[in-house]
Amino acid sequence: MGFYALLIQKSQESCSGIYQRPAKRDFFYEAICDFTQKDWLPFFQQWGIAVSTNLAARMAAQYPMMRQKVWEYNPITQTGGDAPYYIPLTRTGWTITASTEETAQESGAATNLLDGSLTTYWHSRWSSNAGAPPHVLTVDMKTAQSILGVQIAQRPNGATGTSRPVKNVRVEISENGTTWTEVAGSPFTLQNAQGLQNLVLPSFVTARYFRLTIPTTADVYGGDNLAALSEVNAIR
Ligand SMILES: [Ca+2]
Numbered sequence: 001m002g003f004y005a006l007l008i009q010k011s012q013e014s015c016s017g018i019y020q021r022p023a024k025r026d027f028f029y030e031a032i033c034d035f036t037q038k039d040w041l042p043f044f045q046q047w048g049i050a051v052s053t054n055l056a057a058r059m060a061a062q063y064p065m066m067r068q069k070v071w072e073y074n075p076i077t078q079t080g081g082d083a084p085y086y087i088p089l090t091r092t093g094w095t096i097t098a099s100t101e102e103t104a105q106e107s108g109a110a111t112n113l114l115d116g117s118l119t120t121y122w123h124s125r126w127s128s129n130a131g132a133p134p135h136v137l138t139v140d141m142k143t144a145q146s147i148l149g150v151q152i153a154q155r156p157n158g159a160t161g162t163s164r165p166v167k168n169v170r171v172e173i174s175e176n177g178t179t180w181t182e183v184a185g186s187p188f189t190l191q192n193a194q195g196l197q198n199l200v201l202p203s204f205v206t207a208r209y210f211r212l213t214i215p216t217t218a219d220v221y222g223g224d225n226l227a228a229l230s231e232v233n234a235i236r
Helices: 003-014 021-036 041-046 053-062 110-114
Strands: 095-098 135-157 161-163 168-174 196-214 228-235
Touching: 003 021, 021 041, 021 053, 041 053, 095 110, 110 135, 110 228, 135 168, 196 228
Parallel strands: none
Antiparallel strands: 095 135, 135 161, 135 196, 135 228, 168 196
């Protein structure tokens, strides 16, 4: 039986009393997850179709995530949709600290890394006491999270450029903010390009904190002491 036939059958059997749109959306979400044995939350998020938090948590626990960008598939050319997709975490309540940040001569505070805007950025301190790397950014997610990596964006400059772009970054995780473990694959090399970049781990890890270290001057493009980034998040 194909998916649409199953959907119709199941809705007739168990869904005849449904009249509220949220319930219909949840029904469709759960049905496609059950049919494919995958969690289709990314698809619904990309289409702007809200589903209930409780159901999303249940599907996430029950099925592996639908990782392909199926919403990019073009049925006319029968191409696209193959790229992997990762969900950025919701950063509400998160805090971040930096070993260095410029707040005297520009708005380069590390908190700009958590605001969802690619145009606001963290900048290492330069107005006085400009230090050389290592530069360290420590994120507190407030509760233990199961994550599959880190998402970072360089500070953009103009239409396509970057400013003080970071080349290599060490990624460590911690349960208590004191004892740190470097993740598999670290250090990661970032692209010198605009937009969000995913640093993907080979498997999920659980941690409350993660920190990024730019170890040396050679780990900044151009061999600069100064560095900047515009966004930091974790992904799952
Ligand atoms: Ca930002």
